[in-house]
Amino acid sequence: MVRSPLSSGIINIILGVLFTYFAIQQVKMNDWNFFVYILLLIATFDFGAGFRLIAIHFKLKNMKKNQ
Template sequence: MTRHPRLFSLPYFILGFLFTYLAIESVHETIWNVSTIALAALAAFDFGTALRLLFASKR
């Protein structure tokens, strides 16, 4: 049974949206705090991984 990379990209998209939401909610007075930047970095990593898995099957 083969595993499709597109199926594995879905949890990364969900986590990316979750971390983006949490980063938006963690902004109190300024965006330049550690928790907001860390959550945004995690979201960027998850979105990048999801896109890489989504387009991996075309190679």
Template sequence: MRRSPITAGFFYMALGVLFTVFAVQEVSSSGWGFLSYVFVLLATLDFGSGIRMVMLHLKIKSSENKKK
């Protein structure tokens, strides 16, 4: 059984929020260090993947509706 793109999209967005929280905590405790940049990079990639998955889901639903 495969996961739908919308499920994967929300999962990636949740990870993006989590890494953003980690980045904010890291910056507030010790400033902009290497780990802060890693957290920001991971959050950016996760948000991008999440948006891409949600858009893929909408495109699939749109093509299914046009076939009917």
């Protein structure tokens, strides 16, 4: 089964929100530590990939529409 870029992008954004939430909770329980930076780095990659995949979805949709 092949997933569309839109659904993969939405999943990545949800994961980015989840990792950001975990990082915030970790800072509240403890202080800033290495684990928080790792969580935020993963969240950043997920947000970037998610927005990129959503942009690809709309570019492909526009290309199919113009054909």
